[in-house]
Amino acid sequence: MLQVNKRPESLLDVKMHYCPGCGHGIVHRLVAEAMDELGIRERTVGVAPVGCAVFADHYFNCDMIQGPHGRGPAIATGIKRSKPGCIVFSYQGDGDLASIGMCETVHSAGRGENITIIFINNAIYGMTGGQMAPTTLIGQKATTCPMGRDPQVNGYPIRVCELLATLDGSRYLERTSIHTAAHVIKAKKAIKKAFQYQVEGKGFSMVEVLSTCPTNMGISPLDACKFVQEKMLPMYPLGVYKDVPGGKANVSGN
Amino acid sequence: MGEKLLMKGNDAMAEGAVRAGCRFFAGYPITPQNEVPEYMSWRLPQAGGSFVQAESEVAAINMLYGAAATGIRCMTSSSSPGISLKQEGISYAAGADLPIFFANVVRGGPGLGNIAGAQGDYFQSVRGGGHGDYRTFVMAPDSVEEMGNFPLHCYEVAEKYRVPAMVLADGVLGQMMEPLEFRFPQVDPKTLQSPDWALGECKGRKNRLVGSYDLSEGKLEVMTLNRGKRYAEIEAKEVMFESRQCEDAQVVLIAYGIAARACGAALKMARAEGLKVGLFRPITLWPFPKSQLRALADRVDSFLVVEMSMGQMVDDVRLATEFRAPVHLHARPSGVTPTGEEILKRIKDALKAGKGERVCCK
Numbered sequence: 146m147l148q149v150n151k152r153p154e155s156l157l158d159v160k161m162h163y164c165p166g167c168g169h170g171i172v173h174r175l176v177a178e179a180m181d182e183l184g185i186r187e188r189t190v191g192v193a194p195v196g197c198a199v200f201a202d203h204y205f206n207c208d209m210i211q212g213p214h215g216r217g218p219a220i221a222t223g224i225k226r227s228k229p230g231c232i233v234f235s236y237q238g239d240g241d242l243a244s245i246g247m248c249e250t251v252h253s254a255g256r257g258e259n260i261t262i263i264f265i266n267n268a269i270y271g272m273t274g275g276q277m278a279p280t281t282l283i284g285q286k287a288t289t290c291p292m293g294r295d296p297q298v299n300g301y302p303i304r305v306c307e308l309l310a311t312l313d314g315s316r317y318l319e320r321t322s323i324h325t326a327a328h329v330i331k332a333k334k335a336i337k338k339a340f341q342y343q344v345e346g347k348g349f350s351m352v353e354v355l356s357t358c359p360t361n362m363g364i365s366p367l368d369a370c371k372f373v374q375e376k377m378l379p380m381y382p383l384g385v386y387k388d389v390p391g392g393k394a395n396v397s398g399n
Numbered sequence: 400m401g402e403k404l405l406m407k408g409n410d411a412m413a414e415g416a417v418r419a420g421c422r423f424f425a426g427y428p429i430t431p432q433n434e435v436p437e438y439m440s441w442r443l444p445q446a447g448g449s450f451v452q453a454e455s456e457v458a459a460i461n462m463l464y465g466a467a468a469t470g471i472r473c474m475t476s477s478s479s480p481g482i483s484l485k486q487e488g489i490s491y492a493a494g495a496d497l498p499i500f501f502a503n504v505v506r507g508g509p510g511l512g513n514i515a516g517a518q519g520d521y522f523q524s525v526r527g528g529g530h531g532d533y534r535t536f537v538m539a540p541d542s543v544e545e546m547g548n549f550p551l552h553c554y555e556v557a558e559k560y561r562v563p564a565m566v567l568a569d570g571v572l573g574q575m576m577e578p579l580e581f582r583f584p585q586v587d588p589k590t591l592q593s594p595d596w597a598l599g600e601c602k603g604r605k606n607r608l609v610g611s612y613d614l615s616e617g618k619l620e621v622m623t624l625n626r627g628k629r630y631a632e633i634e635a636k637e638v639m640f641e642s643r644q645c646e647d648a649q650v651v652l653i654a655y656g657i658a659a660r661a662c663g664a665a666l667k668m669a670r671a672e673g674l675k676v677g678l679f680r681p682i683t684l685w686p687f688p689k690s691q692l693r694a695l696a697d698r699v700d701s702f703l704v705v706e707m708s709m710g711q712m713v714d715d716v717r718l719a720t721e722f723r724a725p726v727h728l729h730a731r732p733s734g735v736t737p738t739g740e741e742i743l744k745r746i747k748d749a750l751k752a753g754k755g756e757r758v759c760c761k
Contacts, residue, residue, distance in 0.1 A: 207601060
């Protein structure tokens with residue numbers, strides 16, 4: 146019999162803890178498939194975040210480290226500079242990357258650090274229970290903006306790809322989504338390309354993935370996909386924000 | 400080894416770390432330790448290592464957390480307000496059992512304070528500083544020679560017990576120049592065995608995890624208590640101190656770092672006048688030389704602790720000596736270095752008071 150699909154080798158055969166309809170499981174698989182296809186599993190080191198994906202270090206079949214909230218890009222920098230032959234990725238949510246870790250994100254991109262960031266944007270805080278994220282949409286309700294996000298009080302959502310695209314050190318930035326099967330396939334391509342750029346020593350790459358959090362959005366998984374389509378896409382347009390295929394990383398390790 | 404060099408304290412510490420095998424440094428400028436990152440920025444690439452000027456102290460310590468997880472010898476340094484920022488990463492390194500090495504070249508505080516040498520970070524250093532139950536191995540040099548030679552010892556202890564290790568210096572030691580010798584052969588990192596927990600290529604083995612958490616009930620307690628056993632071993636085996644002329648002393652001075660140098664001057668003057676004075680200098684501040692001080696407490700009239708803080712180590716002295724002898728304090732906080740003359744005056748006050756009540760403290 147012909148086997149047409151199987152668990153990626155880069156993903157361990159363990160039960161994940163994610164809620165029904167959560168996007169993390171899908172993105173984990175995409176990252177693992179990209180590692181498999183590029184044949185980099187045995188030299189990849191991943192940085193797990195704080196937040197819902199904190200257990201990512203128990204799911205990927207490569208060396209993993211778990212660090213403080215938002216510090217993934219700094220930890221990845223330390224690993225990459227010490228082991229330049231390794232492929233290093235940091236997996237981060239929107240609070241992790243765009244709020245507490247914005248400084249580390251911007252500066253690792255600015256340095257042109259040869260690392261890859263997988264950025265999950267679901268417009269809300271997950272593990273702490275549905276508080277406002279830097280990416281929460283105007284009018285969107287969260288437990289810390291129960292009347293809906295009001296820019297006069299809470300400020301405006303932050304578009305990370307657009308922001309990082311202004312930096313010379315960033316080499317590949319793409320915003321993708323996983324709310325339909327077609328978008329999942331596109332997201333996979335982008336993630337693989339981001340890792341490929343690191344393999345080729347081109348410098349900083351990041352893939353933003355618009356994702357779903359039915360639990361904290363307070364809607365069904367299907368409605369969460371609809372929310373991404375109808376509400377998030379206008380605020381966060383999909384596409385390639387930076388692509389410097391000929392570039393080389395600015396930095397090297399020992 | 401053997402070659403006499405003239406170096407600034409901060410440069411000596413940086414060179415000592417490189418000779419001890421350090422191949423990664425991440426730091427952020429703050430006075431009075433700027434010579435350390437400046438030195439590393441050219442010296443490490445020369446030695447085949449990597450230097451990063453981080454965007455903040457928080458980023459620097461987390462770069463170190465990542466680098467240490469790969470099993471290499473790495474370093475960061477800062478001064479008081481910067482070390483406060485680094486405490487997050489130090490706590491995580493302690494929780495993940497990573498042997499990180501860092502230096503605090505202390506300045507006057509709290510807050511922005513000033514840039515003069517001080518000792519106000521003692522509690523922060525020896526009590527933990529960051530959140531959670533953990534200890535840091537702390538060495539306090541009193542000379543440029545020790546600034547240069549302590550990094551190797553910190554690496555060895557940090558790696559043996561998988562704990563954070565630090566050099567607690569101060570602005571005076573960082574900035575002053577003295578002759579020194581590096582008293583160890585240069586370490587080639589290639590000769591060091593990669594630890595069995597180090598991250599990197601996982602070919603031919605199970606994947607490894609480095610982290611500081613366990614959410615399952617009771618497991619974190621087990622992890623913490625096991626770490627406690629290593630702390631007990633450090634307390635039993637790794638204490639370092641220097642004792643000068645304590646054998647017949649009525650009053651024993653207790654000081655560390657640059658304050659101990661001032662006490663050395665006072666000791667000389669006192670002995671020249673025929674006064675029976677000794678000097679006890681803790682070299683490791685954690686583990687603190689408790690039993691050695693306890694032994695002294697039964698045969699001296701009193702102790703005089705000299706600190707460039709409001710008095711922090713004095714608490715450890717009182718605990719160690721179990722109040723068996725009066726413990727006096729001469730305190731010069733926030734960037735003032737005491738002189739031999741003023742300490743001599745305090746010695747005379749202490750001698751006059753004998754075994755009786757404490758003399759008034761500044």
